[in-house]
Amino acid sequence: MVSPISNSDWLYLRHFGLHEPPFTMTPDSRFFFSHQACQAAINTLLVATRSGEGFTKVVGEVGTGKTLLCRKFLGMLDENFLTAYIPNPYVEPMTLLLAVADELGVPYYDGINQHKLLKTLTHFLIETYADYQCTVVVCLDEAHAMPLETLEAVRLLSNLETPRRKLLQLVLFGQPELDQRLAQPSIRQLKQRIGFSSTLAPLDRRSMEDYLSHRLNIAGYRGPRPFSTAAVRKLHRASGGIPRLVNVLAHKALLTAYGEGAREIIARHIMVAIADTESTQRPGWWRRLTHTLVGANG
DSSP, rough: OOOOOOOGGHHHHHHHHHHSSSSSOOOOOOGOOOHHHHHHHHHHHHHHHHOOOOOOOEOTTTTTSSEEEHHHHEEEEEEHHHEEEEEEEEEEOHHHHHHHHHHHHHOOOOOOOHHHHHHHHHHHHHHHHHHHHOOEEEETTTGGSSSSHHHHHHHHTTTOOOOSBEEEEEEEEEOOOHHHHHGGGGHHHHHOOOEEEEOOOOOOOHHHHHHHHHHHHHTTTTOOOOOOHHHHHHEEEEEEEEHHHHHHHHHHHHHHHHHOOSBBOOHHHHHHHHOOOOGGGGGHHHHHHHHHHHHHOO
């Protein structure tokens, strides 16, 4: 089995002229790659928050880079925005409200009830805008996992407003299941308040090839593109253009090539990576892979 990413990969890094692993699972904004769907989502977020729409939604399949997109978006906001990031909203309504207060630095007393907390948040938001002219943006990651009653609490947050403007901009990031939850009649009022929405689609093959080069360059690679055309084709087919799977397979392919002393990643290296990755295996993969390898070595 190909080993996971670890500090022992320094030999593989030296072999390819890298100063750090290019295909890690950590959502590092330095590696952010702005393909077409991703840039469209960023533009939507910036327009929505600057126009004060109140609610925005970004949906994408598992591994399409929603968390990285969220961090990049927050990093693009200037001093005119006060931001909060809630990574795990799978909590009860009151716990979510307390988390928002903590992230924004809103003081509250122990044992405060929901009504008082909402009043405290409203007062804080009014003062923040009056004193600093700041727009407050709260990003809720993994929003598809929120219980229905917590989604209702999110709606209550959206009610924080003056007669002239919203006091809080809320951005929901989630898997497609989020749309299913928002379609339920009990929270239809929340769905009606979403002014902007965007879908984070997987990479097409050309974008994926550029994605590979981008991450390799950030990690220090300066040679010709190491992935052959056939390798790119197989990598895209196996990963479906999902960046997380691309990272897993590309990393394992680099390790495999290093183990052979090769500097070019070919289709066979991708096939070895696929066979070692449960989420990309299909019935009959291992049998076909073994037959191919035997044939190549025979």
